[in-house]
Amino acid sequence: GAGVSQSPSNKVTEKGKDVELRCDPISGHTALYWYRQSLGQGLEFLIYFQGNSAPDKSGLPSDRFSAERTGGSVSTLTIQRTQQEDSAVYLCASSPQSASRGNEQFFGPGTRLTVL
Amino acid sequence: AQSVTQLGSHVSVSEGALVLLRCNYSSSVPPYLFWYVQYPNQGLQLLLKYTSAATLVKGINGFEAEFKKSETSFHLTKPSAHMSDAAEYFCAVSGTGNQFYFGTGTSLTVIP
Numbered sequence: 516g517a518g519v520s521q522s523p524s525n526k527v528t529e530k531g532k533d534v535e536l537r538c539d540p541i542s543g544h545t546a547l548y549w550y551r552q553s554l555g556q557g558l559e560f561l562i563y564f565q566g567n568s569a570p571d572k573s574g575l576p577s578d579r580f581s582a583e584r585t586g587g588s589v590s591t592l593t594i595q596r597t598q599q600e601d602s603a604v605y606l607c608a609s610s611p612q613s614a615s616r617g618n619e620q621f622f623g624p625g626t627r628l629t630v631l
Numbered sequence: 632a633q634s635v636t637q638l639g640s641h642v643s644v645s646e647g648a649l650v651l652l653r654c655n656y657s658s659s660v661p662p663y664l665f666w667y668v669q670y671p672n673q674g675l676q677l678l679l680k681y682t683s684a685a686t687l688v689k690g691i692n693g694f695e696a697e698f699k700k701s702e703t704s705f706h707l708t709k710p711s712a713h714m715s716d717a718a719e720y721f722c723a724v725s726g727t728g729n730q731f732y733f734g735t736g737t738s739l740t741v742i743p
Contacts, residue, residue, distance in 0.1 A: 558733040571729045606674060617663035617682040622674030
């Protein structure tokens with residue numbers, strides 16, 4: 516079976532432009548996470564979706580960041596008016612259930628975003 | 632609240648030598664603890680996890696980790712390093728709530 520996929524793998528954009536990053540989780544996984552990984556840093560939690568519940572947006576760094584998950588499957592992370600500090604690798608992960616039950620997260624390969 | 636601290640952002644070992652990557656955690660509830668590995672230009676892959684069963688956890692590729700509550704530690708070890716072990720290693724904790732908390736990672740270099 517396919518793992519978590521993300522597109523594009525690389526994105527270069529100019530400061531001030533909007534970008535959309537896509538994540539296709541493993542089929543049947545109800546939990547979906549977005550993380551940001553900056554150079555030399557750990558993974559920064561951004562947002563969490565669980566089934567049809569309201570997402571946990573507590574990690575979004577500013578109102579320029581938003582995400583949605585359509586039909587409980589594909590998710591899109593949108594960054595508006597990108598800034599140079601947004602340059603990072605954006606990782607998506609899915610899990611059969613919530614992480615609070617100690618369930619493994621399955622990660623995609625990430626999207627490397629570069630803001631010029 | 633939960634958090635993890637990984638001591639040593641870079642670790643170098645000779646091929647065939649012991650690998651020891653350190654992780655200390657903080658958690659107000661019994662934690663679930665994880666080690667993930669990230670190879671260049673790839674996502675994270677689970678090495679092993681502790682979920683309150685056996686305190687010595689064996690994972691893939693010959694790695695293991697021991698949960699020590701008294702020391703709030705979950706160090707990762709491998710008896711004999713292989714060149715293919717060169718990667719970034721992340722410790723993570725989850726407990727209450729929805730989030731995982733990841734450490735800042737340890738880059739392992741294996742010297743031939």
